[in-house]
Amino acid sequence: MSPSGGIAYRGTRLFIEDCDLAALADEFGTPLYVYSRAALQERFRAYASACAGHDALICYAVKANSNLAILNQLAREGAGFDIVSGGELLRVLAAGGDPKRIIFSGVGKSAAEMELALSHGIACFNVESLSELRLLDRLAGACGKTAPVSLRVNPDVDAKTHPYVATGLRDTKFGIDIDGALAAFREATMLPNLRVIGIDCHIGSQLLDDGPFMQALERLIELIDELAHEGIVLTHLDLGGGLGVAYQGEATVAIEEYVRRALARVDRWREQFHGGAALRVLFEPGRSIVAAAGVLLSRVQYLKPGSARNYAIVDAAMNDLLRPALYDAWHEVLPLEKVDAPVVNWDLVGPVCESGDWLARARDLALREGDLVAILNAGAYGMAMASNYNTRPRAAEILIDGAHAHLVRKRETPEDLFCGETMPAL
Ligand SMILES: *Cc1c(COP(=O)(O)O)cnc(C)c1O
Numbered sequence: 001m002s003p004s005g006g007i008a009y010r011g012t013r014l015f016i017e018d019c020d021l022a023a024l025a026d027e028f029g030t031p032l033y034v035y036s037r038a039a040l041q042e043r044f045r046a047y048a049s050a051c052a053g054h055d056a057l058i059c060y061a062v063k064a065n066s067n068l069a070i071l072n073q074l075a076r077e078g079a080g081f082d083i084v085s086g087g088e089l090l091r092v093l094a095a096g097g098d099p100k101r102i103i104f105s106g107v108g109k110s111a112a113e114m115e116l117a118l119s120h121g122i123a124c125f126n127v128e129s130l131s132e133l134r135l136l137d138r139l140a141g142a143c144g145k146t147a148p149v150s151l152r153v154n155p156d157v158d159a160k161t162h163p164y165v166a167t168g169l170r171d172t173k174f175g176i177d178i179d180g181a182l183a184a185f186r187e188a189t190m191l192p193n194l195r196v197i198g199i200d201c202h203i204g205s206q207l208l209d210d211g212p213f214m215q216a217l218e219r220l221i222e223l224i225d226e227l228a229h230e231g232i233v234l235t236h237l238d239l240g241g242g243l244g245v246a247y248q249g250e251a252t253v254a255i256e257e258y259v260r261r262a263l264a265r266v267d268r269w270r271e272q273f274h275g276g277a278a279l280r281v282l283f284e285p286g287r288s289i290v291a292a293a294g295v296l297l298s299r300v301q302y303l304k305p306g307s308a309r310n311y312a313i314v315d316a317a318m319n320d321l322l323r324p325a326l327y328d329a330w331h332e333v334l335p336l337e338k339v340d341a342p343v344v345n346w347d348l349v350g351p352v353c354e355s356g357d358w359l360a361r362a363r364d365l366a367l368r369e370g371d372l373v374a375i376l377n378a379g380a381y382g383m384a385m386a387s388n389y390n391t392r393p394r395a396a397e398i399l400i401d402g403a404h405a406h407l408v409r410k411r412e413t414p415e416d417l418f419c420g421e422t423m424p425a426l
Helices: 021-028 037-051 068-076 086-094 111-120 128-142 177-191 209-231 254-274 285-295 325-327 412-419
Strands: 007-011 013-016 032-036 055-060 081-084 102-104 124-127 148-155 194-200 237-240 280-283 292-302 312-313 333-335 343-349 358-366 374-375 396-400 404-409
Touching: 007 124, 013 086, 013 209, 013 333, 021 032, 021 312, 021 396, 021 404, 032 037, 032 194, 032 285, 032 374, 032 412, 037 055, 037 068, 037 254, 037 280, 055 285, 068 086, 068 148, 068 396, 081 333, 086 111, 102 111, 124 128, 124 237, 128 177, 128 194, 148 177, 148 209, 177 209, 177 285, 194 209, 209 237, 209 254, 209 343, 237 343, 254 343, 285 292, 312 333, 325 358, 333 358
Parallel strands: 032 396, 055 081, 055 280, 081 102, 102 124, 124 148, 148 194, 194 237, 237 280, 312 343
Antiparallel strands: 007 013, 032 292, 292 312, 292 374, 333 374, 343 358, 396 404
């Protein structure tokens, strides 16, 4: 399958699996998110097959795309889940996910969220501060439970990615500073209602090379050894997520290559220094599983050529796909039908009243008003970051299975957006 998730032209028309994308846009309207089940499975299975024969668990990072249908497909593939809120926990459970395969990340878990997770018996809390550790201990004690805990360590590794998605440097809000980690583990083992089982990190997102992951792994391994000397024996090591996607044809390390390299390193160390003891390895991939499995379809409303720039005003906007506005992100744009029109250098912009509302800049495309385009690699952090800014209803979502299209989230109506609001008679 192509890196763009089962997207290919058949003649002049763009298909996803065996579905004509323009026909989907006509049937379901635009803007429209469309996901390929085959592409989703292919990427999850790349992780799973590289992990075969190892004690490893792939915990899909729900925040990348939390549609129930996506979660359900992955649960049926045997995925675990990495959640960052109580809401995500309820989504995973509603989608048939196994609580014993759920890990809970995040720097600001509330007491209510931790209680909810304790009541469902999740696999592990990835704790990010001493204060959180103490609160979790108190809450677990109050409900007569022992909370399984991993400490998220900040290994001070430069992920060399966009500053908004770099999370492994000393000055980020995430994780426990590597220098304070030993003391934090010592305190954690003293707390009566916690069971300290692991160590984790997540150094950033959209990493194209696995060098920084391997650097972080070395630091975690050193720490596990130091802890073992003190009698604190960990049974799981979680490398986080963050593997990148070739949005612009960049060279990226393959999923299998990275996973095999990491597991081989752990095996070598375990046999030499860890007495062959059990150590489960966890991965928390989001983007690398779901980004290429999704496209955003949009219709060209107006063409507005100008003296400085040529604007193609489309019906999708920053509220549908925030990544360009937020991160200056680049997404490939393809017309759903190749047409005989002059190729012009267009900026694709949305209807939202912000100059930052753009989806793609300076693209040579043959476009006419009314034409449809696909914005590729939109499966991750697309719909998941969508908002209702400008009272714009969020798009519908479709899951494709071969020649079949399944509506997996209906389009919002404007009334949906204000149905919770009231006007006091003041
Ligand atoms: C966001 C996040 C992930 C997933 O990152 P991707 O870049 O989508 O793979 C994994 N773990 C944690 C803790 C995260 O915050």
